[in-house]
Amino acid sequence: MQKLAIGIDIGGTSVKYGVVSESGEVKLKESFPTKDYEKVHDFVDYLSERIAHSLDGLNSEHELTGVGIGAPNGNFYRGTIEHAPNLKWKGIIPLADLLNKKINIPVYLTNDANAAAIGEMTYGGAKNMKNFIMITLGTGLGSGFVANGQLILGHDGFAGEFGHTTVFHDGRECGCGKKGCLETYVSATGLKRTVIKLLSKAKTDSILRDYSYNNITSEQIYKAAMNGDQLAIDAFNFTGKILGMKLADAVTIVSPEAIFLFGGLANAGKLIFEPTKKYMEEYNFPIYKDKVKLFSSLLPENDAAILGAAALVWNENSRTIVDKQLH
């Protein structure tokens, strides 16, 4: 009997859905637009259809153990999505309960970056690690912290919002309403904002002077930097400097074995890793210097979201996560 889990990643644009074995084999995957489902009940109906269909496709040698969901503003303790700014479903959505009532299989839900951390621990580079940090770099900056072999969920289940630590007290406006948050500097959007800032500040010639704010992408900045465009390189250096400095702060709290970077910006390789490492070491308290590894995530990018969500199921079953409880 092979045990399987369903992993579901809910993003602002699309939902990724897959059936995953305990060893990390993705047996089946598909994706569909999030915005097709105005009401969460329609979404739950569709999901339960897909799950029934997946079950039909399994032979008797397979058993579905549970469903894991990664979602923005996901709360593990309550199985809810709470006030997610990028989703149509407003307020507090008890998605795990709604789905569980339909399909009668255990459903676990947490925020997407926390799911990525569990995925890294289950299928990626953090196997056997008990203390590490996961940083996901997309349009924003997500994070998951693992200490003593357990995901830090916090008192209310919302721990791991490192993207909203403050870098500059009167800095860039953030979508959260605050100013100077880390993700306004370190993310695909942050990199773009830095390029625009440098275009105004420096006189360096750059191919990026031909693009409007709305037309610049992090891929274009990456290509420009790889072609030797100094302004693009400077933008990556600034981004890595800010990230390195703030990681040194995080290191003082959890003293991790390693920090994993995942997502678009992490794919820029040396352009982002070198300044991040350099400044993390420069700002590290002496007792931590040269001890903390900085790695690229080992999760395959296309399947990472599904694997992370599915890993919630194995993690819960192996009880390495804190006992599920309402405080």
Place this chain on the structure above:
Amino acid sequence: MQKLAIGIDIGGTSVKYGVVSESGEVKLKESFPTKDYEKVHDFVDYLSERIAHSLDGLNSEHELTGVGIGAPNGNFYRGTIEHAPNLKWKGIIPLADLLNKKINIPVYLTNDANAAAIGEMTYGGAKNMKNFIMITLGTGLGSGFVANGQLILGHDGFAGEFGHTTVFHDGRECGCGKKGCLETYVSATGLKRTVIKLLSKAKTDSILRDYSYNNITSEQIYKAAMNGDQLAIDAFNFTGKILGMKLADAVTIVSPEAIFLFGGLANAGKLIFEPTKKYMEEYNFPIYKDKVKLFSSLLPENDAAILGAAALVWNENSRTIVDKQLH
């Protein structure tokens, strides 16, 4: 049979020693100067004499369960004091092993602020809390983080150095060799440095203009503030602002139920708590606003160090701490 633990707190100036019951009753306590013991072996000899003496004093209804030690740069995994700048014993001192070999009773050792966190959880205001932060404000700023009911020790046993996160990137020189560390602003010394800075920057009249740098104490600043000295009040406000901002950063990582302040500065009451709370809320990511309690430690100040160290023994015995292991 009543179980007892010995708690030992090693400071730069004095060693506090006490015998504590499981319920937190201090049966016996004494202190002696740290500097009397040039060599750690002399210190271990003296400690084992004191412990033998304490045991002689116990009647047959008492049983000594273990010895807990809080020390600067203490490492729980290894039971060592490593490169403590304020102690005469240089390098890596395997104090737990040295003492254990002499007395044949379990010996646990960690850094002083981590011991304070365990003390707060065992005897103080954090009973039944699974997620909280302990901040100790003395000449420096120490910290202990508890998540999922366990002290965060980190990969190498040195987690919890929040005093060395960076506030200003080119800020005040810190004893650790870095610049702009939190404890150069938020500590008894930090408060004094802020007063001196304000004396140079502002033209406000103040009684503190009559004191030299070396003669100003945090007690004098407190008294001046209580007497309405605006410059002293401004110094407290600035200190609380910096602490509040950085606590908001820490909240994003661990999402605590409460934060406890302990030590000299914490005794300044509203002078420090009001600005700290105000700015913590101002900088909190919206999801955490008005959720995190800010408390004064409930440990009795005179016995806190002994209670915290002794609590290591009960904590280890009840297995609420991570399994002791070398990574």
